[in-house]
Amino acid sequence: MNRFRGIVLVAGATGRTGQWIVKRLQAHNIDYRLFVRSEAKALDIFGPEHAERIVTGSIENPQEINEAVTGCSAVISAIGAYVTDPSALPSSVVDRDGMGSFAKTARSRGVEKFIQVTSLAVTKPEHPMNKYGNVLDMKLQGENAIRSIFTDQGFSYTILRPGGLQDGNPFLHQLQFGTGDKLMGVIDRSDLAECAVVSLWHPKARNMTFELIRGAEVPQSSLEIFFEQLS
Numbered sequence: 001m002n003r004f005r006g007i008v009l010v011a012g013a014t015g016r017t018g019q020w021i022v023k024r025l026q027a028h029n030i031d032y033r034l035f036v037r038s039e040a041k042a043l044d045i046f047g048p049e050h051a052e053r054i055v056t057g058s059i060e061n062p063q064e065i066n067e068a069v070t071g072c073s074a075v076i077s078a079i080g081a082y083v084t085d086p087s088a089l090p091s092s093v094v095d096r097d098g099m100g101s102f103a104k105t106a107r108s109r110g111v112e113k114f115i116q117v118t119s120l121a122v123t124k125p126e127h128p129m130n131k132y133g134n135v136l137d138m139k140l141q142g143e144n145a146i147r148s149i150f151t152d153q154g155f156s157y158t159i160l161r162p163g164g165l166q167d168g169n170p171f172l173h174q175l176q177f178g179t180g181d182k183l184m185g186v187i188d189r190s191d192l193a194e195c196a197v198v199s200l201w202h203p204k205a206r207n208m209t210f211e212l213i214r215g216a217e218v219p220q221s222s223l224e225i226f227f228e229q230l231s
């Protein structure tokens with residue numbers, strides 16, 4: 001049984017977390033579309049059978065976002081600026097302005113649920129990551145825009161703030177969730193992706209911003225139980 005009806009737009013689908021989000025949507029039998037910058041990269045990763053699901057565009061282009069979100073009920077975005085690459089677009093454009101205009105356009109086109117991956121420590125201006133284009137400050141401003149745009153009745157958001165990202169398989173660890181930006185740790189992109197997908201339907205994820213890291217290595221059959229830590 002699928003737990004969410006409607007089409008989910010996966011933004012940043014060719015990124016490392018984005019690829020896991022697609023795998024987890026497939027595992028839950030949920031319909032999806034891919035918002036990517038490079039069609040060739042997407043076809044290479046996901047295969048030619050995905051051609052019909054691909055919409056190309058960039059987060060800084062509202063017209064392209066408009067086309068991508070039309071007909072979708074939810075967005076899961078794992079887009080993030082490449083802050084250590086001086087030739088890439090800055091975090092102010094991608095994480096602050098991009099996130100805000102993405103949320104605004106998505107809402108105007110009838111998207112009901114907006115799920116965004118940001119980062120632990122976005123509320124800590126002194127954090128060393130802010131040396132890179134104030135990336136954490138920019139992500140926090142992007143979060144603020146999403147929270148203000150998606151709180152009205154009939155709309156909702158979930159913001160997931162993961163610890164340092166690792167590339168292990170899903171369902172191998174317990175997870176710790178928190179609010180108030182107090183946690184430190186790491187988490188696998190695969191488990192983060194599963195939590196983003198569960199956020200589509202889990203009532204505890206509704207209009208919630210939370211941090212997540214992994215705990216003890218204990219095999220899991222589902223990650224839904226960890227959402228009970230949220231109140």
Ligand SMILES: NC(=O)c1ccc[n+]([C@@H]2O[C@H](COP(=O)([O-])OP(=O)(O)OC[C@H]3O[C@@H](n4cnc5c(N)ncnc54)[C@H](OP(=O)(O)O)[C@@H]3O)[C@@H](O)[C@H]2O)c1
Nearest residue numbers: 012014015016017037058059079080118119162163164165
């Ligand atoms: N690395 C960590 O330890 C860490 C820790 C906490 C949080 N995070 C955050 O978690 C998220 C996922 O991280 P990740 O390492 O899995 O991601 P990643 O592999 O670096 O992928 C980033 C994605 O963002 C897309 N992107 C970048 N600029 C874009 C733009 N202007 N328009 C549209 N798409 C754009 C990229 O597209 P292309 O595929 O076309 O390049 C890619 O799909 C990011 O927001 C990251 O900042 C990372």
